[in-house]
Amino acid sequence: MAQCMAKKKDGTPCQISAREGQKYCHIHRRERILRFTISVSALLAALSILADITGVLSFIGLKSPVILNPEPNMTSVPTLFSTSTLPHPSPTSTSTITPTPFQFSQPVIMDIIQGVDLPGYGKISTLVRDSQGKITLFIRYPNGDLDFVETTDSGKTWNDPKLIDNIPPPGGPGVAAAVDSADQIHIVWGHGPEAGDANYGLIEHSALIKTEVVGTGVFAREIAVDSANHPHVIWSNVDIYHTAFDGQKWSTPERAVKGGWHPDIVIDAKDELFLFMNNGAFYPTPGVSVYEKDNIGGVWNKAIKVSTSPFWSGAAAAALDSHDNIYLVWIGSSTEGGGQDQVFFSRFVDGEWQSPFPIGDLNASAGSTGAESPAIGFDTNDVLYVFWRGLNTNKRPVIFVRALVTETSQIPNVSWGWSDPIQLDNPAASDVWWPSVADVRTNHRVVGVDVVWVASIGTTSTIEFSHVAYP
Numbered sequence: 001m002a003q004c005m006a007k008k009k010d011g012t013p014c015q016i017s018a019r020e021g022q023k024y025c026h027i028h029r030r031e032r033i034l035r036f037t038i039s040v041s042a043l044l045a046a047l048s049i050l051a052d053i054t055g056v057l058s059f060i061g062l063k064s065p066v067i068l069n070p071e072p073n074m075t076s077v078p079t080l081f082s083t084s085t086l087p088h089p090s091p092t093s094t095s096t097i098t099p100t101p102f103q104f105s106q107p108v109i110m111d112i113i114q115g116v117d118l119p120g121y122g123k124i125s126t127l128v129r130d131s132q133g134k135i136t137l138f139i140r141y142p143n144g145d146l147d148f149v150e151t152t153d154s155g156k157t158w159n160d161p162k163l164i165d166n167i168p169p170p171g172g173p174g175v176a177a178a179v180d181s182a183d184q185i186h187i188v189w190g191h192g193p194e195a196g197d198a199n200y201g202l203i204e205h206s207a208l209i210k211t212e213v214v215g216t217g218v219f220a221r222e223i224a225v226d227s228a229n230h231p232h233v234i235w236s237n238v239d240i241y242h243t244a245f246d247g248q249k250w251s252t253p254e255r256a257v258k259g260g261w262h263p264d265i266v267i268d269a270k271d272e273l274f275l276f277m278n279n280g281a282f283y284p285t286p287g288v289s290v291y292e293k294d295n296i297g298g299v300w301n302k303a304i305k306v307s308t309s310p311f312w313s314g315a316a317a318a319a320l321d322s323h324d325n326i327y328l329v330w331i332g333s334s335t336e337g338g339g340q341d342q343v344f345f346s347r348f349v350d351g352e353w354q355s356p357f358p359i360g361d362l363n364a365s366a367g368s369t370g371a372e373s374p375a376i377g378f379d380t381n382d383v384l385y386v387f388w389r390g391l392n393t394n395k396r397p398v399i400f401v402r403a404l405v406t407e408t409s410q411i412p413n414v415s416w417g418w419s420d421p422i423q424l425d426n427p428a429a430s431d432v433w434w435p436s437v438a439d440v441r442t443n444h445r446v447v448g449v450d451v452v453w454v455a456s457i458g459t460t461s462t463i464e465f466s467h468v469a470y471p
Helices: 040-060 091-096
Strands: 110-114 127-129 135-140 145-151 162-166 176-179 185-189 197-204 207-216 220-225 231-236 240-244 254-257 261-267 273-278 290-294 313-320 326-332 342-349 357-361 375-378 383-391 397-405 422-424 449-457 460-468
Touching: 110 449, 127 176, 127 449, 135 176, 135 460, 162 185, 162 207, 185 220, 185 231, 197 231, 207 231, 207 240, 220 261, 231 261, 231 273, 240 273, 254 273, 254 290, 261 313, 273 313, 273 326, 290 313, 290 326, 313 375, 326 375, 326 383, 342 383, 357 383, 357 397, 375 449, 383 449, 397 449, 422 460
Parallel strands: 176 220
Antiparallel strands: 110 460, 127 135, 135 145, 145 162, 176 185, 185 197, 197 207, 220 231, 231 240, 240 254, 261 273, 273 290, 313 326, 326 342, 342 357, 375 383, 383 397, 397 422, 449 460
16 A cells, blocks of 8 residues: 555645634633631631632533523624623632643654645544544645545555535535445535535445535535434534434435524534534624534424623534533633634533533634634543634644543543643644544544644645554
C-alpha cells in the first residue's frame, strides 16, 4: 500500500478557510451573603465547607431546564432572559471539579496527506473507525475531487484515494460520516451550486455502492445512525430539516426547528433523536443561544435553551456516553462586541441540563455562524475528549484538548474530573484549522480517540492525524 504522502494530485494547494470574527460567553455570578454570629475561626471553617459543597452542586448542576414556551421563532434573536430567574455559575466553577492527578500520554502527531483539505470539521465527523480498527478518512483535492482513504495500522500508512464525487470550487461539500454496527459507512455531502444540497452515500467493503439526493437548499448537514442501522440526515437553510431511511425509502423531509443554523444530532439506544443548534443570526449578535430539541415520545418537543449567556453562544457539538447521558460543548462570547471566546460545557443527566461553565479559552474568535465548533467524543473507558482551535500563550494557533473522567469512567486510581488542557502543536505549522473526531459505535470504541485537522506547513495544506488517549 502506498503512502498518501506520495499520492498528491495536481493543482494548487488547498487553502484553509479565512477566519471569521466571533466572540465568547461570560456568565454572571450570583453573590450569596452569609451572615454568621460565630467566631472568626468558626466562620472561616464554615466558609471552607460551604465552598466544597458549592463546587459539588455546581458540577451536579441543580438547575431545571429552561423551556421556551411558546417555541421561539429562531430566525430572530429571542428576548434576552432575565438574569434574576436563572442561576449563573461563575467561571471559577471550573476549579471546583476535582482535578485528576495524571497528565496525558504525549500524543504523536503524524503528517499524513499533503495538498488536500478536510471537507468537514468540528461537530462533523470526517473520519470513522469500524469494529476491526480500520479508519476511513474523507479528503478533498484542490480540483474538487472528493475522495476517501483508509488505514489499518493506526495512521502509519494509508491506501490510494478512492473517488466519491467532484465538487468544483468554491462550493464546499461539508462531508459528515457515521459508521453502523455492520461497518457500513453512511455519508452526506453537498453537490450543487455552492454545494447546496444533501447527497447521501453508502460505503460497504471499501466501495461506494449507493448515492442519492435526500435534501435540497442546504448549507449545513449532519448524519447519525439508529439501532437498525438506518441513517438520519439533518440540515439547515433558514430552518432545520430531518429525513430518515426506514430500510425501504427516505421519509419526506420535515421541518424540525423553525430558524436554526449548523445543527448536530445524536441518537440514543432507544432511538430517540436529540438535535442541537444555535439561532440563525451572525456572530456577535447578542442573545444568540444554544438549544436542544428532541423527539422523545415520537413527536418533536419544544426547544430548550441550554446556554445561559446574554451574549452570542453557538457551534454546539454533542456526544453520548455508554449510559446515554448527553454531553454538550459550544463556543461562547465574553462580551457584547465579540472577541476572546471560550468553550462551554453542560450535560444532561437524570432529566436535567446542568449549569454550564467554561472549560477552555480560544484566546481568539471562532466563526460567524456556528460552523466552527469544538470536536467531542468518548472512548471505551467513558472518558470524554474535547478538542478546539485556539491561540497559545505564544499566540500560535494550536489544537487544544481536554479530557473529563466521569463518575462512570473505568480508569483505576483516577479521580473523576477535568484534566489540564494540553496542546497538539506541530512547530512546523504556521496555522491550523478546526479538528474533527472519528465517529465510532459505542461497543467498538477503543482507549482514546482519533482526531484530524488541517495545518499550514510552508505553502502546503497538510492533514495531521493523532490518536489521543487519557491518561
